[in-house]
Amino acid sequence: MITDAQDLDSNSVTTLLTIDFSTCVAFTPTGTTTIRLSPNRNGTSNIVYDGNTYEYVGFEAQGFRSEINGQLPAPTITFDKAGLQSNANYFAIWTQYTNANNELYFDPRGANITLTRVFNLSTSQELNTQEYVVSQSNRVTNSIIEWQLAVSLGADRANNESISSLAVNRCKLRYRRWNTATNSFDYTPEKDGGCPYGNPTTISNWAAVPDFGNKYFTDQDAELLPANKNLDKCSYSALGCQKRFDPAENGLALPFVMLYSPNTIGKK
16 A cells, blocks of 8 residues: 555665756746655654655555666656645645635646665765656546656656657746736736746747737647636647647747757647
């Protein structure tokens, strides 16, 4: 079971998980943005390693092995939902997101994941460290939360080509949000990381865009009727950006911000 704690003995391999939410594509949390977790406990105490405390939360990590043919891993992490949501720092970040986006479900895409395995909690016996990024939330049920991961820049055997192909569909700009109190959209200024979505008439002339235009889309990039504009939501993808900025493919430079590769842009 995911919720079963694994206590340490004198010859134990400990799994440590560090999650940095500061790179999430959907919002930028304030306050504490990094949480440290472990499915292990030292007796009844949380794990302390290299000066950091890793709070106990049950989770299972699968699919981290690279193939001999060079295929990059696409692992998943499945958390005990109650345990994760009872973690004070995670709950604070989750609350910020749901309040800011007026949603019930947390979108962790873009968060950086570092998975470390150590022997006997000795810094001189660290077995390996692997770095990944959350590519999507696979499942949320009454009992579990499952995230799909993709290889990050620090992962073993990754190269520029593989990183580019993984990074092509990621954006970190903050999209407009429907404000139910004012019955209008809230916009984050471009200088603060907001999306300059609009209908410019000249290539790259984003500074001249006075507003975000008058078309609305679902998070699957299907166009909405104006009456349903309160459902407007970005897919945070290159394809979504293309539909909003240059649907006729006239060559306008997309305001698409890459998280991991500054030189690649493309569509699904």
